[in-house]
Amino acid sequence: MTGRDGSADIGPIGNAPVVVLVRPQLADNIGAVARAMANGGLFELRLVAPRDGWPQEKAWRTASGAGRILDALTLHDTVADAVAGLHRVFATCPRPRHVVKPVFTARAAAAELRAVEARGLRSGILFGPERAGLDNDDMAQADALVRYPLNPAFMSLNLAQAVMVMAYEWWVAADTTPPHTLMTNETRVATKAELENFLTHLIAELDASGFLRNLPKRPGMIRNLRHLFERGEVTEQELRTLHGVVTELAHGRGGG
Amino acid sequence: MTGRDGSADIGPIGNAPVVVLVRPQLADNIGAVARAMANGGLFELRLVAPRDGWPQEKAWRTASGAGRILDALTLHDTVADAVAGLHRVFATCPRPRHVVKPVFTARAAAAELRAVEARGLRSGILFGPERAGLDNDDMAQADALVRYPLNPAFMSLNLAQAVMVMAYEWWVAADTTPPHTLMTNETRVATKAELENFLTHLIAELDASGFLRNLPKRPGMIRNLRHLFERGEVTEQELRTLHGVVTELAHGRGGG
Numbered sequence: 001m002t003g004r005d006g007s008a009d010i011g012p013i014g015n016a017p018v019v020v021l022v023r024p025q026l027a028d029n030i031g032a033v034a035r036a037m038a039n040g041g042l043f044e045l046r047l048v049a050p051r052d053g054w055p056q057e058k059a060w061r062t063a064s065g066a067g068r069i070l071d072a073l074t075l076h077d078t079v080a081d082a083v084a085g086l087h088r089v090f091a092t093c094p095r096p097r098h099v100v101k102p103v104f105t106a107r108a109a110a111a112e113l114r115a116v117e118a119r120g121l122r123s124g125i126l127f128g129p130e131r132a133g134l135d136n137d138d139m140a141q142a143d144a145l146v147r148y149p150l151n152p153a154f155m156s157l158n159l160a161q162a163v164m165v166m167a168y169e170w171w172v173a174a175d176t177t178p179p180h181t182l183m184t185n186e187t188r189v190a191t192k193a194e195l196e197n198f199l200t201h202l203i204a205e206l207d208a209s210g211f212l213r214n215l216p217k218r219p220g221m222i223r224n225l226r227h228l229f230e231r232g233e234v235t236e237q238e239l240r241t242l243h244g245v246v247t248e249l250a251h252g253r254g255g256g
Numbered sequence: 257m258t259g260r261d262g263s264a265d266i267g268p269i270g271n272a273p274v275v276v277l278v279r280p281q282l283a284d285n286i287g288a289v290a291r292a293m294a295n296g297g298l299f300e301l302r303l304v305a306p307r308d309g310w311p312q313e314k315a316w317r318t319a320s321g322a323g324r325i326l327d328a329l330t331l332h333d334t335v336a337d338a339v340a341g342l343h344r345v346f347a348t349c350p351r352p353r354h355v356v357k358p359v360f361t362a363r364a365a366a367a368e369l370r371a372v373e374a375r376g377l378r379s380g381i382l383f384g385p386e387r388a389g390l391d392n393d394d395m396a397q398a399d400a401l402v403r404y405p406l407n408p409a410f411m412s413l414n415l416a417q418a419v420m421v422m423a424y425e426w427w428v429a430a431d432t433t434p435p436h437t438l439m440t441n442e443t444r445v446a447t448k449a450e451l452e453n454f455l456t457h458l459i460a461e462l463d464a465s466g467f468l469r470n471l472p473k474r475p476g477m478i479r480n481l482r483h484l485f486e487r488g489e490v491t492e493q494e495l496r497t498l499h500g501v502v503t504e505l506a507h508g509r510g511g512g
Contacts, residue, residue, distance in 0.1 A: 111435075
């Protein structure tokens, strides 16, 4: 399926949460929301009473390839209508007042939304208008609130940024990327034997050059060099370069 | 300290990571980056060779109150100059090639940046230009790469969104908000005794109305009602309302 802006297929719809924008004001933001949704694997967007009507061409520009989400969105007069088919609804809300409601961090909400998905139920997340946020009647239609832990001295969060954080947490909640790896591309991490072979080469040349002539200090100096090279993960390719460097420097000395 | 756009103090500078935008193209994005930084408690911004020069009035508009960050940013000709005073540098990079480098998720990078901060060292995070991203020479100046786990079918991530994710993870890495609470505002969670008192009232009225006249089914029906009210956390105020509802319904029945 190709969007009306020519955007390609950007992922499955599946049973991921619906994003509901309540009385959004700026078409730019609606497009940017669609882009953020695509980043986090959310594809179903519903608009409740957008201020300037719908469609708005500007939105397709800021969607930047996620126009398919805008093509498929649905328009609703009320929040009740937008959430009618859903089983579980969260409302994002920075500073709720006079509300009695469970409150989740974005991360905990994402875990909860994944659990709802796993049960085969449909969920949604409400985002309020740019300036005012959701009002008390909007929030009364949600099961729970989501509050992001962010700098309390600067609460002005752009609408698309708010969606980005939730979409990101939704994606990460099911992600299995190892937190930390070594990217080696064409090469691989050197074995200890390869590293030892290089150190032997280095030490031999340093002995030949006289660098290690202070015999009482020699073991400590060698240990320092070993610590340096054993500290991280050196690749096989880097070791070959280092062999070349040592040979070249030793050769340069001899020939100079 | 007040910004030139009248923005108020939005938090301490401290030892948080520096954000380095490498060859950024759009002033709008630079402003939106400042806003995202303020959201996540990052305050020091450096620009390397911005395409359209600097300053650009547009940036203060999209910064939306975070103008102080723009007022204080520094300009640099090269990445090397921008990171010269830093001890640890991460480079955000969606698809690195021909690079041998440690790679962190955003979350793991945030933990690492907090560890660097705790050691009293200064860190920075590089973000590349809007279309091309960082080139190999930029990345060679970083200690490690950061790759966000996000929808691989839609990699087009807005610059300010990329900064938002990292700023958010930075903030959350030191945040202690409980993942899930019940917001009660003016009231509080009811005690079990208060709940029991309400259930006694409800059952008495249901007995009086004849609703529980099927004696073999009565224990099961009461248990179902108990399960309903014991499921979540009911507040003291809600119980008072429910007492009123039961009394009114019973009274209405008697008077009708």
